[in-house]
Amino acid sequence: EAQVTQNPRYLITVTGKKLTVTCSQNMNHEYMSWYRQDPGLGLRQIYYSMNVEVTDKGDVPEGYKVSRKEKRNFPLILESPSPNQTSLYFCASSLSGWPGEDYEQYFGPGTRLTVT
């Protein structure tokens, strides 16, 4: 089954304790992206990756890191989480992300992160 998977689905952690949220897709997609969703603010893009070893900042990259060593994986790293990073996080992928190319984005099920 074609899908985007995220782990963990739920995570409660404490301020400053490094964590990684994994994202994997099995559709051979070039483009992958991370979003966060907050009440009243909607979905905002954190980072994206056009292909392996190419990543770039979205609208809200502060406090996050990403890496794209393999095509299928795009982990989100919080080196020193803070309470304002409590949010619902989504990973997404599409065949291509180049401007002007028409490909749907497919989303993972989400990771609910709470930082106390």
Add this chain to the structure above:
Amino acid sequence: KQEVTQIPAALSVPEGENLVLNCSFTDSAIYNLQWFRQDPGKGLTSLLLIQSSQREQTSGRLNASLDKSSGRSTLYIAASQPGDSATYLCAAPNSGYSTLTFGKGTMLLVSP
């Protein structure tokens, strides 16, 4: 930067009604627009992707239109059902960039 607005924020209708959800965007130099559905506590499911060369796209009871000149897209749902209850989001690309801007969504409740 693209700004995307969705009206109304919430909508409650009885089963069987036809309804229209609205999405407006500020930068009309878009090459497509995508509509998503989000169920509570779940991820986003892509419903329709309308290319800039199209004016409409249909999938079952759903029909989405795109008018770049006016900066608007509409999602029409025919003969609504309780199973259509969800939040509907539209997303437009940021011109020249590989990023998307999402609207805040319309929360739809269809009552039996």
